[in-house]
Amino acid sequence: MWSRAAKARSARSGWSFGRGSLLVALLALQYASLSFCRLPLLHRRTRLARHASFDRERLNNEATFAEGLVRSFEGFFQPDEPQLSPEEQEAQDRQQASSEATAQALQSLRLNVQAGEDDEGLPLLRAAPVSVLQSKAKQSVVIFAVPVGKEQLITDVLLSMRIEAKGFSERNVLVAPAIVDLTSRRLVELPPNIRASKLLRQKPIALPLETSGEETATWGEVLSAEFEEAELQGTNEVMEMGLAVIVGREGDILRRGFGRPSWKVVFSETDVE
Structure with missing residues (x-):
């Protein structure tokens, strides 16, 4: 706000004199x-x-x-929000429905999480539903999936996790790497070199359960649908770079993207208040 001009000062009055001398x-x-x-x-x-x-x-x-x-x-x-065209509104509704369907399907699926080590120093695994990890352990989950033939991308992600190890424990974040056969729409077992790697023994690693054929098929369906949705949105790079889905502690999808996750973004999205 502009300041107002100061008031003009009034002139002083002169002296007065009497008569008589x-x-x-x-x-x-x-x-x-x-x-x-x-x-x-x-x-x-x-x-x-x-x-x-x-x-x-x-x-x-x-x-x-x-x-x-x-x-x-x-x-x-502060302009008014632009009105979406019918096609844009349809795409937005589809994306929202896809996100909700993925979040709902993940609740009943299980992950193998680390629960200590055996006598040889190898991690002991136990199966836990994603819903329990969220509601009881208050954990967020980052699913990183790649198509068959892009397994090296998982090794790159595991290496990047080691650099940011402290952040995962502070934010209580798990990472679930997965390989998907998009033709059969099923999970594929991690190759021997990755399974034997010490990188896979990092505490934040949680593997989709592979002992049940039905559950493996469900994991494959969910992740295949994510690849399809990414392509529908014009994200063709997803087939070369893989995709990441951040699932929050409340079970909702916080973010979806292609390529190796930026852990700074993940930690920001999953920061504990």
Whole structure:
């Protein structure tokens, strides 16, 4: 807000004199001459006072004008949301439905999580439903899936996890790597070199359960549907770079993307309040 002009100061009043003595008369005459000499100064102060009054009115008008500009700019920088076309609205509704279907299907599926080590230092695994990991252990899950032939991408993700190990424990985040055969729509077992790697023994790693044929098929269906949805959205790179789905502690899908996950983004999305 523009500041207003300061009020013009009023001129000081002159002295007053009485009558009855020569001295007083002389002083009066002298004062008269001094007062005459000060007339230009008084006129100047009068003009200044009038000018100050004019400035105050001008500044008030400028302040009103400036305030109007600010309001117009506020409207300019907060435009109304554009209306979606029927095709865009249909795509948005489909994406929302796909996200909700994935979140619902994952609740009943299980992951092998680490529960200590055996005598040889190998991790002990136990199966736990995704819903239990979220509701009881308050864990978020990042699913990283690749098509057959892109297994090296999983090794890259495992390496990147080791660098950010502290963040996973602080945010209580699990990572579930998976390979999908998009033709048969089923999970594929991790290759021997990855299964034997120490990288797979990192505590945040949780593997989709493979002992049940029906459950393996469900995992394959869910992840195949995610690849299809990515392609429908025009994300063709997903076939070369894989995809990541971040599932929050409340069971909702926080983010979906292609390529190796940015752990800074994951930690930001799953940060514990």
